[in-house]
Amino acid sequence: MAADLKIVPVILAGGTGTRLWPLSRQSLPKQFLSLVSDHTLYQDTLRRVAAPDLFHPPVVLTNADFRFFARRQAAELGIDATVVLEPVARDSGPAVLAAAAYVRERYGKDALVLALAADHAVKDPDAFVASVRTAAAVAASGQIVTFGIKPSAPSTAYGYIKLGDKLAEGGYQVARFVEKPDVETATRYVADGYLWNSGNFLFRAELLLSEGTAFVPKMVEAATQAVAGISEDIGFLTLGAEAFTAAPSQSIDFAIMERTKHAAVVEGDFGWSDIGAWNSVREVSPADADGNVTRGPVALMDSHNSYVYSDSTLVAGIGLENVAVVATDDAILVMPADRSQDVKALVTALRASHPRVVDEHLRMHRPWGTYETICRGERFHVKKIVVNPGGKLSLQKHHHRAEHWVVVKGTAEVTLGNDVFTLNENESTYLPFGSIHRLANPGRIPLELIEVQTGSYLGEDDIVRIEDVYSRV
Amino acid sequence: MAADLKIVPVILAGGTGTRLWPLSRQSLPKQFLSLVSDHTLYQDTLRRVAAPDLFHPPVVLTNADFRFFARRQAAELGIDATVVLEPVARDSGPAVLAAAAYVRERYGKDALVLALAADHAVKDPDAFVASVRTAAAVAASGQIVTFGIKPSAPSTAYGYIKLGDKLAEGGYQVARFVEKPDVETATRYVADGYLWNSGNFLFRAELLLSEGTAFVPKMVEAATQAVAGISEDIGFLTLGAEAFTAAPSQSIDFAIMERTKHAAVVEGDFGWSDIGAWNSVREVSPADADGNVTRGPVALMDSHNSYVYSDSTLVAGIGLENVAVVATDDAILVMPADRSQDVKALVTALRASHPRVVDEHLRMHRPWGTYETICRGERFHVKKIVVNPGGKLSLQKHHHRAEHWVVVKGTAEVTLGNDVFTLNENESTYLPFGSIHRLANPGRIPLELIEVQTGSYLGEDDIVRIEDVYSRV
Numbered sequence: 001m002a003a004d005l006k007i008v009p010v011i012l013a014g015g016t017g018t019r020l021w022p023l024s025r026q027s028l029p030k031q032f033l034s035l036v037s038d039h040t041l042y043q044d045t046l047r048r049v050a051a052p053d054l055f056h057p058p059v060v061l062t063n064a065d066f067r068f069f070a071r072r073q074a075a076e077l078g079i080d081a082t083v084v085l086e087p088v089a090r091d092s093g094p095a096v097l098a099a100a101a102y103v104r105e106r107y108g109k110d111a112l113v114l115a116l117a118a119d120h121a122v123k124d125p126d127a128f129v130a131s132v133r134t135a136a137a138v139a140a141s142g143q144i145v146t147f148g149i150k151p152s153a154p155s156t157a158y159g160y161i162k163l164g165d166k167l168a169e170g171g172y173q174v175a176r177f178v179e180k181p182d183v184e185t186a187t188r189y190v191a192d193g194y195l196w197n198s199g200n201f202l203f204r205a206e207l208l209l210s211e212g213t214a215f216v217p218k219m220v221e222a223a224t225q226a227v228a229g230i231s232e233d234i235g236f237l238t239l240g241a242e243a244f245t246a247a248p249s250q251s252i253d254f255a256i257m258e259r260t261k262h263a264a265v266v267e268g269d270f271g272w273s274d275i276g277a278w279n280s281v282r283e284v285s286p287a288d289a290d291g292n293v294t295r296g297p298v299a300l301m302d303s304h305n306s307y308v309y310s311d312s313t314l315v316a317g318i319g320l321e322n323v324a325v326v327a328t329d330d331a332i333l334v335m336p337a338d339r340s341q342d343v344k345a346l347v348t349a350l351r352a353s354h355p356r357v358v359d360e361h362l363r364m365h366r367p368w369g370t371y372e373t374i375c376r377g378e379r380f381h382v383k384k385i386v387v388n389p390g391g392k393l394s395l396q397k398h399h400h401r402a403e404h405w406v407v408v409k410g411t412a413e414v415t416l417g418n419d420v421f422t423l424n425e426n427e428s429t430y431l432p433f434g435s436i437h438r439l440a441n442p443g444r445i446p447l448e449l450i451e452v453q454t455g456s457y458l459g460e461d462d463i464v465r466i467e468d469v470y471s472r473v
Numbered sequence: 474m475a476a477d478l479k480i481v482p483v484i485l486a487g488g489t490g491t492r493l494w495p496l497s498r499q500s501l502p503k504q505f506l507s508l509v510s511d512h513t514l515y516q517d518t519l520r521r522v523a524a525p526d527l528f529h530p531p532v533v534l535t536n537a538d539f540r541f542f543a544r545r546q547a548a549e550l551g552i553d554a555t556v557v558l559e560p561v562a563r564d565s566g567p568a569v570l571a572a573a574a575y576v577r578e579r580y581g582k583d584a585l586v587l588a589l590a591a592d593h594a595v596k597d598p599d600a601f602v603a604s605v606r607t608a609a610a611v612a613a614s615g616q617i618v619t620f621g622i623k624p625s626a627p628s629t630a631y632g633y634i635k636l637g638d639k640l641a642e643g644g645y646q647v648a649r650f651v652e653k654p655d656v657e658t659a660t661r662y663v664a665d666g667y668l669w670n671s672g673n674f675l676f677r678a679e680l681l682l683s684e685g686t687a688f689v690p691k692m693v694e695a696a697t698q699a700v701a702g703i704s705e706d707i708g709f710l711t712l713g714a715e716a717f718t719a720a721p722s723q724s725i726d727f728a729i730m731e732r733t734k735h736a737a738v739v740e741g742d743f744g745w746s747d748i749g750a751w752n753s754v755r756e757v758s759p760a761d762a763d764g765n766v767t768r769g770p771v772a773l774m775d776s777h778n779s780y781v782y783s784d785s786t787l788v789a790g791i792g793l794e795n796v797a798v799v800a801t802d803d804a805i806l807v808m809p810a811d812r813s814q815d816v817k818a819l820v821t822a823l824r825a826s827h828p829r830v831v832d833e834h835l836r837m838h839r840p841w842g843t844y845e846t847i848c849r850g851e852r853f854h855v856k857k858i859v860v861n862p863g864g865k866l867s868l869q870k871h872h873h874r875a876e877h878w879v880v881v882k883g884t885a886e887v888t889l890g891n892d893v894f895t896l897n898e899n900e901s902t903y904l905p906f907g908s909i910h911r912l913a914n915p916g917r918i919p920l921e922l923i924e925v926q927t928g929s930y931l932g933e934d935d936i937v938r939i940e941d942v943y944s945r946v
Contacts, residue, residue, distance in 0.1 A: 301819050318808035318815050335791035342791050375847040380881035406877045406925040408853035426927040450925050452879040454899040
């Protein structure tokens with residue numbers, strides 16, 4: 001590789017898994033959660049590719065629902081991410097090809113793209129960067145490089161890669177990709193030196209697109225046209241919807257990697273995991289002397305090799321052996337840790353009976369901050385609202401509810417009808433039924449307020465937005 | 474027994490067990506909780522002895538902390554209980570002797586006393602009453618009768634009774650009381666026809682006192698003097714404190730039953746349990762086809778023989794076998810069901826690190842109603858307050874906090890300084906630092922209000938009570 005050719009990290013952050021329920025939910029999936037460190041998985045991914053001598057600023061692919069998470073969590077790290085929105089979900093093939101087309105347009109056809117899942121964990125970021133350097137050299141020589149992970153066990157949760165010829169720049173030609181095996185086959189694969197397929201790639205933008213043109217021409221056509229049709233709104237780029245929607249839905253592995261003759265693999269030994277289920281979270285987290293991993297207020301007696309997470313409620317365990325307990329403020333999961341793969345089926349079963357708790361979090365995230373229900377009754381609803389400094393809710397009204405606001409921290413700027421006034425800590429106001437109002441935080445610290453709604457109908461859909469700085473009208 | 478001699482039920486309701494934590498806590502122990510039916514254990518006990526042809530109105534022995542539970546939960550059933558308060562805890566000996574002395578004074582020396590624990594469960598109340606009738610006949614003939622339970626298993630959690638000679642009125646002389654055995658000994662006891670000692674008794678008041686005078690004269694002296702010194706306040710009777718405090722602390726079994734020659738046992742087969750631990754709760758509750766007992770929002774997949782309780786948060790379980798999960802709003806317990814006996818040790822260990830959650834409930838009960846914290850921050854605290862119809866909080870002030878009140882249901886009568894005014898649903902008021910105020914519910918339905926406290930110190934002890942209808946000044 002040319003010493004001055006920096007890599008463009010492309011972070012794929014649009015996924016919505018349910019295997020880590022009740023923490024990961026459709027409205028806030030696992031990449032944006034802090035599961036194995038104080039940062040979110042997405043943030044840790046951004047941090048791994050932040051060295052300015054090696055990497056350009058990141059390009060993040062996600063969807064409209066997650067755009068504010070993607071921007072805010074990058075901003076918290078001081079990273080200026082370009083956030084590109086997929087108008088519809090089309091699996092990883094069209095997304096990675098669109099990213100390649102976008103990078104080619106912005107950085108030229110020889111630009112190197114490092115396509116990373118936003119929701120994987122890596123224990124050793126230095127070893128990761130070393131592997132990336134090797135992979136970049138291999139990619140510059142005309143290969144599409146995948147990262148192969150030395151198996152720590154005959155896992156049946158991953159696909160495997162059979163190694164071919166050794167390459168001069170490091171790594172190997174890929175002899176064959178194989179599907180997730182049964183445990184017997186997996187044991188043989190491990191003995192034969194196969195590697196886990198991590199699903200992260202490094203390639204020259206032009207090479208991926210030309211190989212794509214050979215195997216999936218419609219997909220490449222859709223992706224390049226979607227990039228040509230990009231529109232911008234409050235700093236977010238959205239791929240052309242009509243073009244992108246026309247792309248066939250297929251994984252990049254199936255569309256290109258399993259077909260191209262230019263597939264190479266660089267071996268990585270950096271403590272990788274795709275955090276695919278709760279037992280993976282336990283495996284990548286530091287355990288105590290009894291083998292237990294705990295987060296939050298947890299007290300264990302006579303327990304071993306268990307994973308216990310709690311948002312806020314004390315979890316006490318007696319005699320737990322290989323048990324996983326995940327306690328959020330509105331749902332608690334208990335199971336033997338080796339049943340982690342069954343969470344997906346549980347969530348599917350729960351969706352009919354408990355849709356809210358399956359797909360939404362108690363704390364709802366909005367571009368201006370968060371809100372959460374803290375108490376609910378027949379004709380009232382109490383919320384805690386946090387508005388970020390500079391945040392501004394939409395100008396709105398409600399037909400069926402009145403609201404009492406009590407500021408408990410910071411400063412609120414309240415618009416009520418034609419009046420604009422300030423409320424400080426320990427001050428309150430009343431918003432009658434039907435009044436046009438707006439809440440904003442003009443201060444430098446978060447504004448916290450308690451909202452007591454009363455009325456006969458208190459659904460979130462009783463909101464008439466008149467004006468909104470986040471383009472949500 | 475004379476056909477017109479009715480029995481006086483004496484309910485012992487002063488206990489504070491921790492084996493059913495996190496539901497049972499010092500501030501609201503298990504007798505006042507609904508664990509195996511829609512009524513509390515105390516209420517079910519009252520209901521078992523409510524037939525007016527057989528029973529006088531009940532006398533309840535408890536302590537000052539529980540006096541309002543004892544009265545209110547009886548009143549909910551339309552039962553007018555005489556609530557007698559023990560000024561200090563002195564085990565069951567002095568309590569039962571004081572009850573005997575009280576009943577003798579009120580109903581005469583031949584009065585029959587049925588002393589029942591408030592926290593036991595009985596599946597078949599009719600069979601229980603049939604046993605009581607037999608026991609009354611035996612007691613009238615000059616015996617102190619204990620109820621012996623036919624063992625359903627060689628339990629090591631109960632003491633046993635060896636049967637002696639059969640009595641003409643039914644039942645047997647007691648040959649011997651034996652301590653809780655190991656499992657081998659228990660198996661032999663069961664084979665030999667021993668019965669469980671339920672710790673519930675029926676006796677003539679005079680006989681218990683005269684036998685007490687023979688074996689524990691100081692205890693009888695203390696108990697009778699404590700009854701002579703009874704004082705009354707807002708309808709509660711309190712035993713004379715100096716006299717009762719002088720009583721030696723000892724169980725009635727040890728003080729009298731194991732020594733008297735007049736101990737008889739009537740066999741009971743009415744589905745009795747002392748609900749001594751979570752596995753007992755499971756055993757006395759109806760199970761589903763998989764052997765699971767659940768209460769509250771619970772979803773189980775592929776689970777068997779488990780007990781799952783939840784106050785309000787959804788508990789989802791996968792692959793649970795013989796597991797107990799008890800989820801309250803501020804503490805969650807998870808364990809194999811057969812570790813139920815270890816909860817006591819867990820609670821002892823937790824008391825140092827988590828005193829509040831060990832001893833107090835999130836919802837605090839007061840004579841006028843309840844309150845609970847729904848949200849807490851650095852300088853604010855949000856509570857939901859429910860005031861019963863006719864309930865009236867003390868006239869009070871706070872040095873360090875201001876309060877905002879928003880009525881969300883019912884009608885509040887607010888005293889603020891020299892003003893008295895009414896707040897209806899969707900109305901609010903503000904109580905500045907240091908203002909003298911009072912809240913009351915003049916209406917016919919419960920008053921619900923949201924209180925937002927702000928200030929630099931928000932402890933419960935920042936309350937200056939100026940006047941109180943419940944004698945708490």
